[in-house]
Amino acid sequence: MTSTRAMITKRIAPRLLTGLLVAWGAVTAAFIGMHALPGRVEDILAGDMSWPGLREAIAQEWGLDQSVWSQYVGFIWRIAQGDFGTSYVMRQPVADVIGPQIWPTVHLALSAGILAVVLAVLAATLTAGRGRIARAAASLIELACVSAPVFWIGLLLLLAFSFTLRWFPVSGADGWRALVLPAVTLALPTAGLLAQVLREAMEKALVQPFVVTTRARGIGETLLRLRHVLRHAALPAVTLGGWLVGGLLGGAVITEKVFGRPGLGTVTLNAVLSQDAPVVLAVVMLAALIHVLASTALDVAYVFIDPRLKVQ
Incomplete structure (x- = not known):
């Protein structure tokens, strides 16, 4: 200690x-x-x-x-x-302008970040070292998430789940239902990049001697991946953390505007205009x-x- x-x-x-x-x-x-x-x-x-x-x-x-x-x-x-x-x-102190808007943006970014990590870990754990078809399909989906503009993802989610199915509100920040679509919109590009990095690192870790030794002890494949391989492969993903924080903050500007949410993104855009x-x-x-x-x-x-x- x-x-x-x-x-x-x-x-x-x-x-x-x-x-x-x-x-x-x-x-x-x-x-x-x-x-x-x-x-x-x-x-x-x-x-x-x-x-x-x-x-x-x-x-x-x-x-x-x-x-x-x-x-x-x-x-x-x-x-x-x-x-x-x-x-x-606005004729008021800047601290009073941005102060109340910090938590909505942090709340959205934290929710999106946690969701992105969960999705990336699931995708990498389930497909690392598997067959070519599974890896190719996962890579294609991840590439689409990384390449798609955030506003386009948000509009598609709004069209499907708000206007058509009416499961979630179109705009606002009242309750957890209003947070779902913005968090998913912001999380998908980050999850796609994280999953690619994690999968590559896990595939390298799966051929290391410690994996053979651990398997010889009779540990299950899922526990092996989550407890040992994932920890070994997490360093490259953590290295991307600083860049991902910037991506979440930058994406929040567009996401908050698409979904009509309060936050630093909306304040920044209005201040620039x-x-x-x-x-x-x-x-x-x-x-x-x-x-x-x-x-x-x-x-x-x-x-x-x-x-x-x-x-x-």
Whole structure:
């Protein structure tokens, strides 16, 4: 137990430092991007809004009358305190705009992620090392899921299960029934990619000596695959975790719009269309923070998945 904690600590400390550097880089990039855009900063932040004294108030709030270095230090300090400024389009603090929308998006992404993992594990476990027909059929379905646009999958599910069969509501976020189709829509592309990676890794693991030894002990094939082979093959899939988190967040933008759900995706799209720069900047920095947290959690998960790390 002590060695495991020491290993986790050794892996967390550098990752946290790296995560802080990435978060700092994201905030810095947002600041540079805001100043690199053509036009005055106050005009960019104001967007389409225009009323007497607005730009003067923006310049005072953001310290635009100070040096660039002073503006940068103040920007970093405000972000560190969770102050993302004011949405001048909606006339309220950015934190109040995006705060209530975080949980609906996280709820959708978590549900889709869990469903994707379950589908991928089932598909890979049932088809790895099987006949060519089973693997070819599974690969074809997975390729279709990965290649199909998210909005197209969502529209097909709506047509089949909402408009035709009327099993699920067309839009909204009331109850678990309203979550099913959006979660499936978001999960299918991720599940298709995960299943392909898991199957390839499991097929390599199935020919390893430890599988022969385990089979010689009389363990069942299903338990062998789920308990031993799957754990051995999970590392490549976990490596994709950071990219998959980004895919889920990006897909949530389209999915929430197709199904009329609240969330960061809807807020982001509306902010882009209305040129609400403070909200867009806040969402970008929040996405970077989520990536950092997900990468740190996955790095810790390596210790529990791969026993060799404990020995090292």
